[in-house]
Amino acid sequence: KTIESTYDFAKYKTPTGNKLSCKGWVQEAALRMLLNNLDPEVAERPEDLIVYGGRGKAARNIESLDLIIKALQNLEEDETLLIQSGKPVGILPTHKDAPRVLISNSQLVPKWATWEHFSELEQKGLMMYGQMTAGSWIYIGSQGIVQGTYETFSAIARKHFNNTLKNTLSITAGLGGMGGAQPLAVTMNDGVCLVAEVEEWRIQKRIETRYLDIYFNDIDEAIDRAIEAKINGEALSIGVKCNIIHLLQRCIERNITPDILTDQTSAHDPIIGYFPHEISQEQANILRETNPEQYLEMANRSMRLHVELMLELQQKGAITFDYGNNLRGRAYEQGLKNAFDFPGFVPAYIRPLFCEGKGPFRWAALSGDPEDIKVTDELILSLFPENESLKRWMTMAQERIAFQGLPARICWLGQGEREKAGLAFNELVRTGKVKAPIVIGRDHLDTGSVASPNRETEAMLDGSDAVADWPVLNALINTAGGASWVSLHHGGGVGMGYSIHAGMVIVADGTEDAAKRLKRVLHNDPAMGVIRHADAGYDIAKDVARQHRIKRVLNSE
Ligand code: NAD
Numbered sequence: 001k002t003i004e005s006t007y008d009f010a011k012y013k014t015p016t017g018n019k020l021s022c023k024g025w026v027q028e029a030a031l032r033m034l035l036n037n038l039d040p041e042v043a044e045r046p047e048d049l050i051v052y053g054g055r056g057k058a059a060r061n062i063e064s065l066d067l068i069i070k071a072l073q074n075l076e077e078d079e080t081l082l083i084q085s086g087k088p089v090g091i092l093p094t095h096k097d098a099p100r101v102l103i104s105n106s107q108l109v110p111k112w113a114t115w116e117h118f119s120e121l122e123q124k125g126l127m128m129y130g131q132m133t134a135g136s137w138i139y140i141g142s143q144g145i146v147q148g149t150y151e152t153f154s155a156i157a158r159k160h161f162n163n164t165l166k167n168t169l170s171i172t173a174g175l176g177g178m179g180g181a182q183p184l185a186v187t188m189n190d191g192v193c194l195v196a197e198v199e200e201w202r203i204q205k206r207i208e209t210r211y212l213d214i215y216f217n218d219i220d221e222a223i224d225r226a227i228e229a230k231i232n233g234e235a236l237s238i239g240v241k242c243n244i245i246h247l248l249q250r251c252i253e254r255n256i257t258p259d260i261l262t263d264q265t266s267a268h269d270p271i272i273g274y275f276p277h278e279i280s281q282e283q284a285n286i287l288r289e290t291n292p293e294q295y296l297e298m299a300n301r302s303m304r305l306h307v308e309l310m311l312e313l314q315q316k317g318a319i320t321f322d323y324g325n326n327l328r329g330r331a332y333e334q335g336l337k338n339a340f341d342f343p344g345f346v347p348a349y350i351r352p353l354f355c356e357g358k359g360p361f362r363w364a365a366l367s368g369d370p371e372d373i374k375v376t377d378e379l380i381l382s383l384f385p386e387n388e389s390l391k392r393w394m395t396m397a398q399e400r401i402a403f404q405g406l407p408a409r410i411c412w413l414g415q416g417e418r419e420k421a422g423l424a425f426n427e428l429v430r431t432g433k434v435k436a437p438i439v440i441g442r443d444h445l446d447t448g449s450v451a452s453p454n455r456e457t458e459a460m461l462d463g464s465d466a467v468a469d470w471p472v473l474n475a476l477i478n479t480a481g482g483a484s485w486v487s488l489h490h491g492g493g494v495g496m497g498y499s500i501h502a503g504m505v506i507v508a509d510g511t512e513d514a515a516k517r518l519k520r521v522l523h524n525d526p527a528m529g530v531i532r533h534a535d536a537g538y539d540i541a542k543d544v545a546r547q548h549r550i551k552r553v554l555n556s557e
Pocket of ligand 1: 044052053054055145148173174175176177178179180196197198199202242243244245264265266267268269273274275276277323324325326445492493494
């Protein structure tokens with residue numbers, strides 16, 4: 001029996017409204033967010049339980065999904081459900097302030113932490129790839145990444161282009177769950193974005209959700225329209241159905257150099273997420289099944305060439321950066337010694353924000369009512385009136401972002417701000433200004449929750465890139481503080497062996513108890529990031545720690 005034949009969209013529809021199907025709002029929130037991850041509007045391939053990012057799943061298989069649902073429905077207020085790589089394995093007694101769910105996904109002992117070994121275990125039904133927010137049930141569709149991508153392109157605009165991307169051309173690839181945010185983030189910064197994507201259905205999906213404006217099947221037509229838009233100063237995003245290698249080769253042939261160049265194919269998982277350029281999409285889909293070794297060989301060759309082409313365009317003046325998919329790492333593994341000649345996006349643009357405890361704060365309205373998000377949007381704008389870029393983002397997000405699944409919002413908030421917002425949301429619930437509790441979470445890509453030497457912790461000031469104690473401490477402190485569910489994952493974003501990261505979600509249900517938990521967790525979680533960066537020697541982080549009276553254990557202060 002295949003998974004496809006047993007997936008029942010009606011059965012797994014996310015409950016909405018203010019009636020409980022579990023024994024408390026925290027369990028209910030976990031249930032709704034799990035099912036929301038698999039909502040066909042949200043997930044890339046719900047029938048395979050795949051949420052985003054190559055093979056990032058919400059549950060190991062249909063049987064596990066059913067068992068998790070049942071366990072959450074019966075879970076008491078003093079019990080904790082344990083999830084081992086997408087499978088529920090036990091319910092143990094805890095207490096009301098403990099997390100209701102603890103999740104560990106894709107952990108392997110370091111010497112065995114390879115895709116080969118992982119895939120063997122996965123085929124035996126023993127493991128699941130949790131990516132970041134897929135297996136930790138707090139993915140909210142492409143919006144989640146739009147804000148991060150918007151922040152990155154805004155930082156590029158500030159650093160290189162006088163605060164705006166008007167009259168600039170960005171070229172990239174991949175219109176998947178994460179990559180689909182790129183065109184919108186560029187046009188929100190007033191630029192032109194040309195994106196190569198192999199699979200037509202992905203392009204269609206981004207057009208439908210208004211993340212992408214137009215698309216072409218012909219590479220030259222797409223390039224011509226992009227150049228025209230750049231000259232005219234239009235904000236326009238253009239998809240082109242082709243392999244990125246063919247697009248970059250054609251740009252070089254025509255002597256066209258983009259202003260900005262990056263990539264968001266799923267290079268972290270070459271077999272599932274990267275299409276080789278020497279064969280068609282149809283041939284690739286067959287080869288992947290019939291001869292995965294040969295597929296891998298071809299994908300590796302393509303990824304090396306891909307990076308070579310990016311380096312060539314960088315030489316010609318394109319501002320080039322790796323967008324967190326480990327593409328450089330793959331090319332380096334294939335012997336391309338200078339693969340790391342262009343930087344990753346974190347050291348280039350995001351780290352100063354991490355030093356302030358800033359990261360992707362997100363929330364969803366469990367009621368399912370978009371009006372509730374409107375209320376929270378207004379509240380956020382009133383809480384932080386001095387924050388201009390937040391205001392710009394929120395205004396554009398309201399206008400341009402179509403909700404997928406449960407209505408949700410994201411904005412980057414820092415130390416102090418997250419706690420303030422969380423407590424204010426709890427008040428909205430308590431006073432009935434929203435129709436049901438609000439669930440608050442974040443990506444694992446955050447200030448204090450991840451060790452990933454080719455991405456979030458690339459080029460740390462003290463060389464501590466690969467030290468993974470920090471995400472482990474992050475998961476432990478969030479558990480101790482009483483987050484609603486806490487997760488610790490391996491391999492998200494960049495693939496097996498390359499990262500360890502933690503997630504947390506906390507529910508604002510309007511109660512006093514929730515307020516106490518929110519205050520602790522939303523203080524401690526970003527504080528881990530401030531401490532981590534201060535410990536690595538970043539001055540901004542040291543200042544922020546002092547301003548917010550975060551106790552660091554030091555001789556001198
Ligand atoms: P996804 O698997 O949903 O989508 C990848 C897309 O790339 C697919 O649509 C695929 O058809 C396309 N593609 C693959 N090879 C191609 C090629 N050669 N030419 C053109 N298109 C090609 O993945 P996603 O969720 O969009 O994530 C993309 C990557 O970004 C992943 O590696 C992910 O880990 C990484 N990521 C980055 C960030 C970040 O903040 N920068 C965050 C999360 C994930």
